[in-house]
Structure formats: structure tokens, C-alpha cells
Amino acid sequence: MPTARVLLASELDERGFTQQEIANRLGVTQAAISNLVNENVAIEPRFSEDERMIATVERIAEGFDSGEMDEVDALAELLALIREFEDRGPICAIHEELMPELEGLGCDLCVRGTDSQVLAERDVLRSVRRAARLLTGTDAVTEYVPNVGTNIGMALPEAEGPTDLAAIPGRIYRIRGTVERAANPEFGASEHVAGTVLVAKEADDDLRAALNLATSDALLDAARDAGIDPLEFDAGYEGREEHLRERLAERESVPLVLYHRGEFGIEPVTYVLGETAVDAAELAIDLVESAMDGRDRES
CATH class of the missing domain: 3.40.225.10 (Class II aldolase/adducin N-terminal domain)
Structure with a gap:
């Protein structure tokens, strides 16, 4: 989520949104937006460079800009992205890195439900x-x-x-x-x-x-x-x-x-x-x- 916030705040900033308007959209303070826009928050390149993340951020920003999307719609977009990242995606790679005992087991282990x-x-x-x-x-x-x-x-x-x-x-x-x-x-x-x-x-x-x-x-x-x-x-x-x-x-x-x-x-x-x-x-x-x-x- 920090990576998504940085990318989305930067995209909205480039589209002319004020920091307060961005803060209202993302549900954080104006001071937090200042840090995000000025890249004072660490981001994870495995998320930020993923084409799916880039496309989702652009889609949300365009929705905010056109008025066709509200905060609930944006959250739904991000949740869908997270589900994709959990399905043998970058979330799995980071999980494995943090828990070396999972190495080689893949991402079908813990996050895909019991269907x-x-x-x-x-x-x-x-x-x-x-x-x-x-x-x-x-x-x-x-x-x-x-x-x-x-x-x-x-x-x-x-x-x-x-x-x-x-x-x-x-x-x-x-x-x-x-x-x-x-x-x-x-x-x-x-x-x-x-x-x-x-x-x-x-x-x-x-x-x-x-x-x-x-x-x-x-x-x-x-x-x-x-x-x-x-x-x-x-x-x-x-x-x-x-x-x-x-x-x-x-x-x-x-x-x-x-x-x-x-x-x-x-x-x-x-x-x-x-x-x-x-x-x-x-x-x-x-x-x-x-x-x-x-x-x-x-x-």
C-alpha cells in the first residue's frame, strides 16, 4: 500500500490535484501527501515497476480526474490488484524473502483460499x-x-x-x-x-x-x-x-x-x-x- 500511495499521489499531483485534494482521496493527512509526492517514503520496485500496478494507478487517477470513480471504486481496484499479486506474484516473492523456509514452495501455499x-x-x-x-x-x-x-x-x-x-x-x-x-x-x-x-x-x-x-x-x-x-x-x-x-x-x-x-x-x-x-x-x-x-x- 505505501508503494501504491506514492505512485497514486505522484500521478494525481501531475494531473494538477492539490495536496489536500489528494489527501482527501487517499484518506491521509496533507503532510503525509507531501512526503509521498516528494518521494520521502520508500517504495518497493517489485510493485512499482509491475505493469499491473502502473495500469491500476493510471486507471484510478483517470477515474478521479474524470469524476467517474470514487474512493470505494479505487479501493476495489487496489484489492483486485492485491489478489493478482498474491497469486504467485510479487507479494509471494517478498513473502519468500522474508521467510526463507518458504523458498521453492511457491505462492499456492497460503493465500489462495480453500476452494x-x-x-x-x-x-x-x-x-x-x-x-x-x-x-x-x-x-x-x-x-x-x-x-x-x-x-x-x-x-x-x-x-x-x-x-x-x-x-x-x-x-x-x-x-x-x-x-x-x-x-x-x-x-x-x-x-x-x-x-x-x-x-x-x-x-x-x-x-x-x-x-x-x-x-x-x-x-x-x-x-x-x-x-x-x-x-x-x-x-x-x-x-x-x-x-x-x-x-x-x-x-x-x-x-x-x-x-x-x-x-x-x-x-x-x-x-x-x-x-x-x-x-x-x-x-x-x-x-x-x-x-x-x-x-x-x-x-
Whole structure:
């Protein structure tokens, strides 16, 4: 609110409002307005430089100037802005900074209410975050991150499309012998993983998560050793999901490992499925560690 007051007071001052008129609008003293206009009050750049804040301030100032908006209308505009800032916005970043124990947990934790849809989103995001931490904290995964990167996604219970699946924007990638994630999970962040998950979910509604790894014989052998019969499908992008759907229809149950051998311009990829993102990550870690152990024994 201090940042909003500074910006709004300055905007009204530029429009020719007297300090007393501004004070009446903002519900503070004329002396306080003097401090605001003269920038004697600290502002938070993560708020002041946000395009949504700038647009809201300009909208309120224009409303005051034209007489189309009163103080109640202005408060409603600011409350709407705060709700946006609370929804994985700059308020969350500041909250995390003030409470380091929240680092990496995202903003779905405490301010979005208890609506059932929100709770479902929260559970999905929590699972994807934890899964990403498991993957980036496992050395063996490094050997199985494809050149295009790894992603892990999980769908909402009633998912209908890619925007109903949370994944890692920018993917999980290999750099200098370690595995790093680009960002915290968001909905709509992966099309390829989403496509695989949604097709698998059609065949088995409990399977809502998947991640991609580089295909290798050692990895597939590790899956077979774990009692999983991997299913191979066409690598081509055109009609891939329909082909996968047809291949799954040939099985009595959906195997937790799906793979293709790649083709020109397409890297061989294996998908590991799970009921949750954590389930998929834990299975993937078991498989890559088993594959690495088997390779070491052979060498």
C-alpha cells in the first residue's frame, strides 16, 4: 500500500490535484501527501515497476480526474490488484524473502483460499515441486537427461488439456555435470509431457503424471527387471498421441514405461508414468540407478 500511495499521489499531483485534494482521496493527512509526492517514503520496485500496478494507478487517477470513480471504486481496484499479486506474484516473492523456509514452495501455499479447485491445483504443484527436487538431487539422473531436457508434469483430476497440467517452465536440464530446474512449476508449461499424460490418463484415470528420460537399453532392461513391460510407440510428432492411444488399447493395463527410439531430428525418449509426479520421479530414480548399476557391472 505505501508503494501504491506514492505512485497514486505522484500521478494525481501531475494531473494538477492539490495536496489536500489528494489527501482527501487517499484518506491521509496533507503532510503525509507531501512526503509521498516528494518521494520521502520508500517504495518497493517489485510493485512499482509491475505493469499491473502502473495500469491500476493510471486507471484510478483517470477515474478521479474524470469524476467517474470514487474512493470505494479505487479501493476495489487496489484489492483486485492485491489478489493478482498474491497469486504467485510479487507479494509471494517478498513473502519468500522474508521467510526463507518458504523458498521453492511457491505462492499456492497460503493465500489462495480453500476452494476445491484451488486445493487440487495446490496438490499438483506441490507434487511436481517435490518430484523436481528429487530428480535434481539424484546424481544418476544426470546421465538420462535428454539433450532437449527433462520435464515432469502432473494433471488435475479432471484435466481436459495441456493447461490443466503443471510442469517446469524451461524444463530440467543438464549443466556442468549436474541437473538443474529452470523455475518452479506452472500450469500449461509442457505440451509433450501433457500429451503423454492425457493419453495415458484416458486409459487409466489414476495415471496423472509423467516425466521424460533419454532412452537406453539399460534403462529398458531395468524396467523389465522391475516387472514392467515397456511399450514402444512411434517417435514422429504427427499423429504421435493417436498412435500411442492405439498402442495402449492393445494392452490390458497401462505400463509405467513408454518409449520410442527416435527418428531423424527426434531424440529417443522414454516416459515414466505415475499416479503423482512424486511417484513417477521415484520410479524413474529407481530405474536410472538400476541401469547405472547394471552398466557398471558389465564394464
